[in-house]
Amino acid sequence: MNPKKDSRQVSILVVDDELSVRDSMTKWFVEDGYQADSAADATEALKKLKPGLWDIIFLDIKLPGMDGMELQQRIKAIDPNATIIMITAYASVDTAVKSLKEGAYDYVTKPVDPDYLSHMVANVVKQKRLLSENIQLREQIQELYEIDQIVGKNPAMLKVFDLIETVAPTDTTVMIKGESGTGKELIARAIHSKSSRRFFPIITVNCGGLTEGLTESEFFGHEKGAFTGALYRRKGKFEMADGGTIFLDEVGNIGAKAQTDLLRVIETKQFTRVGGDEFIKVDFRLICATNRDLELAVKEGTFREDLYYRLNVFSISIPPLRERRSDIPLLCNYFLKKLADSINKSITGFSSEAMEKLEAYHWPGNVRELRNAVERAIVVAKESCIGVSDLPIPPCPEGIPDDQSLEAMEKVHIKSILEQMGWNITRTAEVLGIDRATLYKKIEKYGLRK
Amino acid sequence: MRIYILPIEFTDKNLLSSLLAALRDAFGLPVMILNRSFSLEGGRDPIRNQYNSTWILSRILEIAPDEDCKILGVAAVDLYVPVLTYVFGEAQLTGKAAVVSTYRLRDELYGLPKNPEKLKERLEKEAIHELGHTFGIIHCREPECIMYSTTYAEEIDFKSKNFCRVCSALLEENKKKS
Numbered sequence: 126m127n128p129k130k131d132s133r134q135v136s137i138l139v140v141d142d143e144l145s146v147r148d149s150m151t152k153w154f155v156e157d158g159y160q161a162d163s164a165a166d167a168t169e170a171l172k173k174l175k176p177g178l179w180d181i182i183f184l185d186i187k188l189p190g191m192d193g194m195e196l197q198q199r200i201k202a203i204d205p206n207a208t209i210i211m212i213t214a215y216a217s218v219d220t221a222v223k224s225l226k227e228g229a230y231d232y233v234t235k236p237v238d239p240d241y242l243s244h245m246v247a248n249v250v251k252q253k254r255l256l257s258e259n260i261q262l263r264e265q266i267q268e269l270y271e272i273d274q275i276v277g278k279n280p281a282m283l284k285v286f287d288l289i290e291t292v293a294p295t296d297t298t299v300m301i302k303g304e305s306g307t308g309k310e311l312i313a314r315a316i317h318s319k320s321s322r323r324f325f326p327i328i329t330v331n332c333g334g335l336t337e338g339l340t341e342s343e344f345f346g347h348e349k350g351a352f353t354g355a356l357y358r359r360k361g362k363f364e365m366a367d368g369g370t371i372f373l374d375e376v377g378n379i380g381a382k383a384q385t386d387l388l389r390v391i392e393t394k395q396f397t398r399v400g401g402d403e404f405i406k407v408d409f410r411l412i413c414a415t416n417r418d419l420e421l422a423v424k425e426g427t428f429r430e431d432l433y434y435r436l437n438v439f440s441i442s443i444p445p446l447r448e449r450r451s452d453i454p455l456l457c458n459y460f461l462k463k464l465a466d467s468i469n470k471s472i473t474g475f476s477s478e479a480m481e482k483l484e485a486y487h488w489p490g491n492v493r494e495l496r497n498a499v500e501r502a503i504v505v506a507k508e509s510c511i512g513v514s515d516l517p518i519p520p521c522p523e524g525i526p527d528d529q530s531l532e533a534m535e536k537v538h539i540k541s542i543l544e545q546m547g548w549n550i551t552r553t554a555e556v557l558g559i560d561r562a563t564l565y566k567k568i569e570k571y572g573l574r575k
Numbered sequence: 576m577r578i579y580i581l582p583i584e585f586t587d588k589n590l591l592s593s594l595l596a597a598l599r600d601a602f603g604l605p606v607m608i609l610n611r612s613f614s615l616e617g618g619r620d621p622i623r624n625q626y627n628s629t630w631i632l633s634r635i636l637e638i639a640p641d642e643d644c645k646i647l648g649v650a651a652v653d654l655y656v657p658v659l660t661y662v663f664g665e666a667q668l669t670g671k672a673a674v675v676s677t678y679r680l681r682d683e684l685y686g687l688p689k690n691p692e693k694l695k696e697r698l699e700k701e702a703i704h705e706l707g708h709t710f711g712i713i714h715c716r717e718p719e720c721i722m723y724s725t726t727y728a729e730e731i732d733f734k735s736k737n738f739c740r741v742c743s744a745l746l747e748e749n750k751k752k753s
């Protein structure tokens with residue numbers, strides 16, 4: 126019996142002539158909650174193929190009859206959306222690399238590390254989900270424009286939308302300046318989705334969460350064995366963004382070495398992976414965002430001037446909400462209408478005291494915070510009109526605990542880095558600059574959990 | 576229904592007796608040590624210098640007593656299945672046999688000081704996990720659930736020894752069936 130726990134089960138087909146490989150892989154995937162089946166050769170595989178039936182296909186490069194490379198072409202013709210991962214022996218890595226150029230997602234060498242395999246499959250699944258989330262994104266961007274239509278009177282925001290329209294179809298590097306919560310990533314995505322690169326990915330790197338050591342491998346990837354803990358070859362974000370857009374959020378936070386690396390890749394459009402010597406050419410459009418005053422950082426000597434000019438070719442500044450308070454009532458009513466419908470509550474408006482309070486607050490988290498505040502108020506409101514008591518008491522700035530002791534701050538910081546690193550202990554320890562044993566002790570001490 | 580622990584070239588009596596108690600608690604079934612001679616030699620891959628866990632499962636089935644039971648082999652050698660570099664253990668999904676090894680659960684393998692208490696905990700968790708598979712339970716997305724899939728040793732420390740609500744319901748259902 127095979128109990129199903131996930132209604133949207135991912136399906137995996139393993140094509141390999143070795144029985145033990147087929148058996149151990151399908152068993153591993155079934156235990157992991159995927160739907161899995163196998164085929165011993167090309168004929169059997171083609172029989173089992175139907176458009177949309179398999180999400181992921183593992184394909185042995187060497188098959189009797191028709192080889193994996195040829196079968197890859199046939200599969201692509203039948204089901205272009207299936208993600209193909211080649212299975213190879215050490216001897217045929219060259220062929221595997223060729224298969225990547227033909228559109229395979231990645232390859233694994235036998236025997237494969239179980240941790241690597243499960244992360245790879247999880248990543249594919251995540252990407253597939255992202256694809257369907259693109260539809261959701263379109264709605265979000267739509268929302269951004271709807272807000273614009275309602276709040277169209279505000280000249281500063283009107284200018285932002287004008288600038289997006291102007292710069293999107295060009296390939297110009299864009300710098301987005303604004304506080305957190307002003308929707309910088311949304312604007313980067315809007316630019317990407319209105320450019321000719323929209324059919325290629327937009328890859329986001331949050332530079333705020335990276336240490337000097339980690340930035341290089343995050344940007345450019347690394348070869349197996351490049352440093353302690355580099356157990357596998359990994360693609361960097363620039364490589365993943367090939368053909369599309371790379372969005373560097375909080376770019377002002379990168380260190381001196383990363384600044385030099387970044388300048389070089391902007392100028393040459395090529396790089397080498399950490400621990401490798403092969404030059405990889407990439408075609409990308411660069412969009413950056415920062416909430417730091419980079420001009421000041423240049424004057425202080427912490428940010429390279431030449432890089433700053435490279436990044437600041439076309440800049441878009443988003444004003445903080447407190448500088449356009451006249452928009453607050455319009456935004457509140459917009460969110461109320463939009464959110465009350467989806468929560469299925471008939472709420473007609475705000476009391477005048479509530480609106481006064483909303484207008485007076487300084488909104489450090491900007492539009493995002495305002496949206497959340499309205500949403501919460503709708504949920505808790507008992508009358509048809511939102512009153513002062515329904516509004517969340519202005520919360521303390523994001524993530525900073527009331528308890529300002531060093532220990533409390535350490536706990537919050539460790540938790541946030543763990544989350545950014547997807548609870549990868551090795552990388553988190555690296556970012557924090559402590560060894561893994563110390564990190565474990567701290568996780569235990571603070572009772573942190575996934 | 577009962578559970579047998581089959582030591583496979585495994586000599587640490589203390590670990591075995593604490594494991595026995597842990598399994599009794601986790602499954603609510605009688606647990607016994609099964610003393611049979613079991614040579615690992617036929618399961619060794621000389622090139623990889625590792626032991627094929629699928630081969631061990633088939634050997635366990637050959638010597639299984641003919642009754643309604645689950646058998647957990649406990650070894651101390653490095654286990655693998657052909658396509659993977661290593662495994663902590665393996666089990667037949669909805670079957671009779673499971674195997675775990677302490678080899679990769681030891682902190683000293685990762686350059687850390689010996690930690691017998693941690694080893695005991697990890698062995699108990701991996702044993703419950705693999706036996707869970709024999710009761711037909713697949714991996715769970717609840718990070719604290721014992722059926723959460725873990726691929727490196729420290730990850731095991733994060734999950735509890737317990738089945739989550741869904742998994743324990745599945746366990747009870749499947750205990751009734753067999």
Ligand SMILES: [Zn+2]
Binds near residue numbers: 156704705708714724
């Ligand atoms: Zn498992």
Ligand SMILES: [Zn+2]
Binds near residue numbers: 723738739743
């Ligand atoms: Zn569970």
